[in-house]
Amino acid sequence: DIQMTQSPSSLSASVGDRVTITCRASQDITTYLAWFQQKPGKAPKSLIYAASSLHIGVPSKFSGSGSGTDFTLTISSLQPEDFATYYCQQYNTYPLTFGGGTKLEIK
């Protein structure tokens, strides 16, 4: 199975900050990488697919990059509604696998 490793597992930031979350795959997944946002008590929401493409309706403050094994999610100008848990996921190979999540908290 492809292991997805996210770092950090938690992150404190202030409103207005820019943050970057890293996701590393245990083998090459080209750009078959997605990012999801989950708020407490809610279902996840799809943010980014193909490593860098935004789903319809996702604001441009979210951006993704990377290919192969190393990927990043960057969120600029943090607002209160952005504080949530973020997951990466590879969909290159079965079984599809998720990273362990990064909890973004308000400082």
Add this chain to the structure above:
Amino acid sequence: EVQLLESGGHLVQPGGSLRLSCAASGFTFSSYAMSWVRQAPEKGLEWISGISGSGISTYYADSVKGRFTISRDSSKNTLYLQMNSLRVEDMAIYYCVKADGRYPVLATIDYWGQGTLVTVSS
């Protein structure tokens, strides 16, 4: 508007069975792969099973292989997950998800249901 509505989550004893359903609307159901993703209490996300748009091909995580069966009924626009031999570690919120392609692999998840809670306890 795409909508995915899960149902069937319940309290069940270890060793018991349960069938989850996911009613889909807002898209051509038979054209897209579907999957189930679960989340144990205070844990991360785990993909457990997927099915092709045609329903011919099915895929499972090792954690559920041989115990769970995914299926779909295009006449009812409904996805199912039959869960047998349930274990305490299967306790989780189960999400129905739509993929943006005919197979779960190489197609991103674009929509999620609200989830249904499965509790496994004696």
